[in-house]
Amino acid sequence: MSFELSKEQEELRKWAHDFAVKEIRPVAAEYDEKEEFPIEVLRKAAKVGLTSYAAPEEYGGAGLTSVMAACLIGEELFWGCAGIATSLSAVGLAGLPIYYMGTEEQKRKWISYLCDPEHPRLGAMALTEPGAGSDVQAIQTRAVRDGDEWVINGRKCFITNGGIADVYVVFAKSDPTGGYHGVSAFVVPGDTPGLSGGKKERKMGIRASHTGDVILEDVRVPHENLLGEENLAFFGAMKMLEYSRPAVAAAAVGVARAAYEYALDYAKQRVQFSRPIIKNQSISHMLADMKTKIDAARLLTWRAAQLADRGESCAVEGSMAKAFAGEMVMDVTTNAVQILGGYGYMRDHPVEKWMRDAKILSIYEGTTQIQKKVIAGGL
Structure with missing residues (x-):
């Protein structure tokens, strides 16, 4: 058993992280404020293959069809901005059910249509x-x-x-x-x-x-x-959601990690009572809990992804990952706002945005309560 990523997986993560740093983070607040679809970011992502990487090569993608790859890339893009990352990942939303339920002819026609890097389609x-x-x-x-x-x-x-x-x-x-x-x-x-x-x-x-x-x-x-x-589409949809839920859990890890990193840096720099606030046990223990929960969610996510990539059922494990990560990201982002105090409540700092973004991750692709129903059914 190993918790280390391969060289190729590390390169995937760096690829997505570099794009998030360069193209997503600088415009995240602007698109959030305007509530605009990030068409320019979409075009850039399509050109480098970030909107079509999961499609098989014969349909115009990069052939990175593993759930683990989606989790690694998704964590980094959602670290950049959950709204923009949702828009980028939504390019392939129609491709997912077509991939799992469609005929060879349908896949070749429609997935290829969605994978055109020069004309990104939604x-x-x-x-x-x-x-x-x-x-x-x-x-x-x-x-x-x-x-x-x-x-x-x-x-x-x-x-x-x-x-x-x-x-x-x-x-x-x-x-x-x-x-x-x-x-x-x-x-x-x-x-x-x-x-x-x-x-x-x-x-x-x-x-x-x-x-x-x-x-x-x-x-x-x-x-x-x-x-x-x-x-019989209901059963196809359930299989598709089984394999997509680890990716949503990874998205929650990305948002939580962004908030944790920001709060950690702030706690090291913010001085009150003549010392950085991280020196206060109440603050350092909050950060310790945040780090622990983020790592726990990521490991649950990776386990589910690896089961899926081995062709095994990850219905229960994927629901465990999504349920835990969806609640975790709300806890972590809320605590990030708390660590910044009044500043955290202001739009001058991004933690309030991450807190707002976090809530959807315990709702879409099946609420936390639905995940617990799946988990309980597997007991």
């Missing part, structure tokens, strides 16, 4: 609805077969890139009485007649990512755009 996974978040079988969006086409009607909400994506994977009820066995998924180009964007959400954190409604009114797609088997 993907979106349209699953969540106003009345169906964690409960997938409760979705109301309907897909009805009409000859060689499917007609889709419904509304999706809280969709990353919703309304601006070039390609959507839409989950809809194809058998209203089938429960979990009645959900199908479809590839829907963003310019398909009847598909439109609704309200853009104003969020507490990750403001540099675009989150909005997707409206589907008599949207027609050919039968060849059906992903996987009819009525």
